[in-house]
Amino acid sequence: MVEPNANPAPLNMDKGYVTVPEGDPQIGDLWTPINHAPVVRLLIDWLPINRPGLSSIWRGLEIGMAHGYWLVGPFAKLGPLRNEPIGLLSGFLGACGLILILTAALSLYGSVTSQRNTGPVKGSQSWSELAAGFLVGGMGGAVVAYLLLLNADLLVPAS
Numbered sequence: 001m002v003e004p005n006a007n008p009a010p011l012n013m014d015k016g017y018v019t020v021p022e023g024d025p026q027i028g029d030l031w032t033p034i035n036h037a038p039v040v041r042l043l044i045d046w047l048p049i050n051r052p053g054l055s056s057i058w059r060g061l062e063i064g065m066a067h068g069y070w071l072v073g074p075f076a077k078l079g080p081l082r083n084e085p086i087g088l089l090s091g092f093l094g095a096c097g098l099i100l101i102l103t104a105a106l107s108l109y110g111s112v113t114s115q116r117n118t119g120p121v122k123g124s125q126s127w128s129e130l131a132a133g134f135l136v137g138g139m140g141g142a143v144v145a146y147l148l149l150l151n152a153d154l155l156v157p158a159s
Contacts, residue, residue, distance in 0.1 A: 048062040049119075049120065050119075052120070054120075055129070056121055056129035056130045056133070057133040059120070059133065060106075060131060061133035061136060062137065063133075063137065064099070064133060064135065064137025064138035064139075065140060067099065067134075067138050068095060068099055068142035068144075068145070069141035069145045070141075070145075071094075071095035071142065071145075072095045073091070074091075075091035075092070075094040075095045079091050088149055088150060089146075092142060096138075096139060096142055099134075099139060100135070102134065102138070103131050103138070106127065106131035106134055107128060107131040109127065110124045110126070110128055110130070
């Protein structure tokens with residue numbers, strides 16, 4: 001099996017962009033000049049799930065904060081109650097509900113996957129910690145986004 005972070009062979013334009021690895025057409029890889037560029041690999045390696053030195057709960061907290069923060073806006077501004085006075089509150093509650101569902105999914109994933117995981121989050125205990133951090137961070141991010149949208153007129157004065 002070809003490892004995703006192994007160094008690929010240099011691009012040979014005589015062969016084209018798509019080559020058969022190890023001469024076997026059944027072995028596939030998804031390396032392209034875009035997704036295996038050093039800048040993109042650096043970005044992927046520094047996402048919270050892959051960043052070295054973070055505990056599982058901090059990974060979940062950071063991932064949850066980002067997701068909770070960006071979920072409130074679409075729920076509030078694109079939801080069915082967007083033109084009602086409670087549109088922002090319904091968006092906040094919808095985002096909190098989705099965060100709860102995603103937390104349950106993370107917990108379930110951690111309990112049903114095999115223990116042979118080679119990633120930074122290993123074992124059901126680590127997945128449980130990640131899910132707990134995700135819940136706290138997600139709810140916190142949603143609260144921050146809700147408060148910012150609720151008080152947007154104080155933050156950006158009308159001209």
